[in-house]
Amino acid sequence: MDNEKSAAPAAQKALHAIEQLVLFASHQQLIKPADADYSRNALLDQFGFSEPYAAEFTEAPLESPQAPLDVLIDYGFETGLIPENTDTYRDLLDAKIMGLLMARPSEVNAEFYRLSAEKGIEAATDRFYKLSIDSNYIRMDRISKNVFWLQDSPYGGIEMTINLSKPEKNPKEIAMARLLPPPVYPKCLLCRENVGYAGRLNHPPRQNLRVIPLKLNNENWFLQYSPYVYYNEHCIVFHHDHVPMKLTKDSLKRLLSFVEAFPHYFIGSNADLPIVGGSILTHDHFQGGRHTFPIQKAPKEITFTHAAYPGVSLSIVKWPMSVLRLQGADPAVLLECGNEFYEAWKVYSDPEAEVLAASEVDGEQTRHNTVTPIVRRSEDGGFEMDLVLRNNRTSEEHPEGIFHPHREMHHIKKENIGLIEVMGLAILPGRLKEELDAIAGILAGDTALLEAVQSQADHALAQHASWIQELAARFGTAMEREEAVKTVQNEVGIKFTHILEHAGVYKRTPAGQAAFRRFAHSLGFR
Numbered sequence: 001m002d003n004e005k006s007a008a009p010a011a012q013k014a015l016h017a018i019e020q021l022v023l024f025a026s027h028q029q030l031i032k033p034a035d036a037d038y039s040r041n042a043l044l045d046q047f048g049f050s051e052p053y054a055a056e057f058t059e060a061p062l063e064s065p066q067a068p069l070d071v072l073i074d075y076g077f078e079t080g081l082i083p084e085n086t087d088t089y090r091d092l093l094d095a096k097i098m099g100l101l102m103a104r105p106s107e108v109n110a111e112f113y114r115l116s117a118e119k120g121i122e123a124a125t126d127r128f129y130k131l132s133i134d135s136n137y138i139r140m141d142r143i144s145k146n147v148f149w150l151q152d153s154p155y156g157g158i159e160m161t162i163n164l165s166k167p168e169k170n171p172k173e174i175a176m177a178r179l180l181p182p183p184v185y186p187k188c189l190l191c192r193e194n195v196g197y198a199g200r201l202n203h204p205p206r207q208n209l210r211v212i213p214l215k216l217n218n219e220n221w222f223l224q225y226s227p228y229v230y231y232n233e234h235c236i237v238f239h240h241d242h243v244p245m246k247l248t249k250d251s252l253k254r255l256l257s258f259v260e261a262f263p264h265y266f267i268g269s270n271a272d273l274p275i276v277g278g279s280i281l282t283h284d285h286f287q288g289g290r291h292t293f294p295i296q297k298a299p300k301e302i303t304f305t306h307a308a309y310p311g312v313s314l315s316i317v318k319w320p321m322s323v324l325r326l327q328g329a330d331p332a333v334l335l336e337c338g339n340e341f342y343e344a345w346k347v348y349s350d351p352e353a354e355v356l357a358a359s360e361v362d363g364e365q366t367r368h369n370t371v372t373p374i375v376r377r378s379e380d381g382g383f384e385m386d387l388v389l390r391n392n393r394t395s396e397e398h399p400e401g402i403f404h405p406h407r408e409m410h411h412i413k414k415e416n417i418g419l420i421e422v423m424g425l426a427i428l429p430g431r432l433k434e435e436l437d438a439i440a441g442i443l444a445g446d447t448a449l450l451e452a453v454q455s456q457a458d459h460a461l462a463q464h465a466s467w468i469q470e471l472a473a474r475f476g477t478a479m480e481r482e483e484a485v486k487t488v489q490n491e492v493g494i495k496f497t498h499i500l501e502h503a504g505v506y507k508r509t510p511a512g513q514a515a516f517r518r519f520a521h522s523l524g525f526r
Contacts, residue, residue, distance in 0.1 A: 099207025151493030294424030
């Protein structure tokens with residue numbers, strides 16, 4: 001293809017898309033003006049062209065790269081650059097294209113620290129977050145499809161989302177991925193070696209990923225943004241090395257160190273035990289961002305002090321889970337107080353309240369108690385640390401976890417309750433979008449679907465059958481469509497609030513709250 005006239009229509013569109021992307025990258029400062037020819041040539045080579053778009057190009061820059069990216073990826077499929085036109089293969093090529101339109105990691109790091117020194121840390125994170133969006137690492141086109149509503153509850157507003165931003169693999173891709181050898185490089189999705197990695201069927205591409213090196217407690221860590229941003233500026237802070245998660249006093253110190261450097265962000269850690277922990281326990285990491293979660297707005301019910309920790313107040317928070325809030329101006333004193341509570345909780349038992357710190361499994365003692373810690377700055381510049389008490393014990397009645405979503409809730413959610421949900425933001429599985437729409441349809445008059453669910457054990461909505469029956473009995477099947485949708489969402493929100501109550505170690509009963517106070521008193525807080 002020597003020029004635009006001899007090129008086929010699809011090739012012309014691809015050449016035009018390259019010009020649009022180079023202009024977009026220049027306008028959004030993904031590349032500098034001196035990089036434009038270099039980047040254009042890299043894209044021409046990637047798609048087998050020897051010359052660029054020949055016609056005059058006078059268009060205004062686009063606000064998003066997605067339209068020209070889709071054109072180029074379509075062309076890549078037509079010309080054999082990707083073997084299947086699936087989300088997985090398209091994403092592999094998408095990241096490769098955008099990786100050719102970005103500054104090197106060292107240049108991104110230099111810009112971050114220059115902005116931080118000249119204009120402050122907020123300016124630096126603003127720019128880095130925008131870069132992560134403009135480079136298509138954060139797929140805002142997908143995230144915008146997520147379903148969101150605010151749920152009233154006895155604890156204040158609960159934020160509800162159905163996550164549609166993470167692409168699902170089709171059965172063929174899943175089968176092919178199973179045939180691949182176990183991954184050895186990168187060791188996990190959080191390893192620093194992901195930066196620039198091309199990806200494969202069982203590992204997402206990361207050519208457009210950039211990370212910022214940090215020092216926490218004189219240790220090497222990195223900051224990046226989550227590609228799925230469940231909330232504003234959802235960042236991940238991860239260890240330089242592939243080391244397992246382990247909550248210690250040093251962990252709490254790192255969290256406090258982070259908010260000293262990033263006072264506009266919160267940061268927290270998933271618990272470090274299975275069932276109550278996060279999805280990746282093999283690589284030490286935290287999650288943070290610029291968002292005020294419902295837990296932060298929850299009122300304090302009772303406040304304690306201790307002579308050994310001057311300036312620190314301890315409160316039990318009105319929340320479905322068991323939250324101790326420590327507040328103080330001196331992070332060093334707060335650290336000592338928070339660590340005493342954590343170490344005490346790890347070995348604390350109260351059989352009357354069904355709290356057992358450990359049990360014997362196969363002749364060995366297995367620890368059950370841990371915490372989900374959250375740290376942020378208060379409006380007056382002080383420090384706040386929420387310690388959410390967790391226990392991962394199981395029982396014959398609740399084999400998945402006593403303080404875990406109980407089985408009657410699994411049709412809505414059966415996954416672990418991690419840091420983000422602890423704070424009051426529900427992340428519900430994408431399958432619920434269509435399922436809840438169908439259930440709303442039943443309440444709005446689709447009686448044939450209701451009969452099918454009742455009569456077919458293998459129906460797609462079978463796991464919801466008893467709940468659907470209950471909803472139909474309570475609300476009937478003659479609602480207006482919009483009212484039905486809101487009703488179903490409200491009922492899901494009520495269930496999620498109950499799920500958080502299931503995960504609470506001390507129940508929201510007089511006996512449960514008395515036991516909670518016993519724990520605080522056991523450490524001398526009055």
